Amino acid sequence: MKVISLNCNHCGAPLDVPAKARFATCGFCQAKLAVEHVGNSYSTSVLDELKETTEKIARDVAEMKSSSEIKELDERWQRERLSHMVTGKHGQQSLPTKTGAVAGGIMIAAFGLFWTIMAAGITSAGARVGAPGVVRIFPLFGVLFIGFGIFIAFRIFSRADAYERANKKYLDQRRELAREQTRTD
Ligand SMILES: [Zn+2]
Structure with a gap:
């Protein structure tokens, strides 16, 4: 069996190890050594350092x-x-x-209310001078607008709520990942 002569990387003592050995223990200081074989040259390194390197790589990964x-x-x-x-x-x-939903709904409903009042005034004046009955439905468009404003407000509000919850979930997950990252540092 071919034997190679090395020095302990821990205490410097001479050390003979089998050429194929990957690990050795120093006869002087008992250090556990890794035998490194690069090209035609051999060297040893203390296993604790190797372990640290492995751990550091694990942390980096x-x-x-x-x-x-x-x-x-x-x-x-x-x-x-x-x-x-x-x-x-x-x-x-x-x-x-949510504020946008409420503000938008109020704007549409306010327009509907304004329309209802104006149209009611005009149609009642028209009725007095004998305008056709169909004119009387005009104020109803305003009422529809008020209903539409309320519908829009609720719809956008619930979408805003869904967005807020999704955003919070994302931020929580991100914070959790960032915490894991600092823990491995
Ligand atoms: Zn040694």
């Missing part, structure tokens, strides 16, 4: 994994956000808010 998970989560959220968008009256896309 865990950190890379959690930062790629964060990146993935962010990308998924960017796409999900789009599905929460509502289309405004000029065709613009925006994220729904």
Whole structure:
């Protein structure tokens, strides 16, 4: 069996190990050594250091994994956000808010109320001068608008609520991943 002569990486003592050995124990200091074979040269390293290196690699991998998970989560959220968008009256896309829902509903309902009052005044004046009965339905359009305003307010409000909950879930998940990442540092 071919034997190679090395030095202990811990105490420097000479050490003979079988050429194929991957591990050795120093006869002087009892250090557990890894035998490293690079090209034609051999050397030893203390196993504790090797262990530290392995652990460090494991930490780096865990950190890379959690930062790629964060990146993935962010990308998924960017796409999900789009599905929460509502289309405004000029065709613009925006994220729904609860205050926006209420304000929008009030605006539509206020317009309906204004219409109802105006139309009621005009049709009752018309009725006095003998206008056809069909004119009397005009105030009803205003009432429809009030109903529509309330409907829109509720609809946008519930979408805003769904968006808020999804956003909170995303932030919680992201915070959790970030915490895992700092734990491995
Ligand atoms: Zn030694």
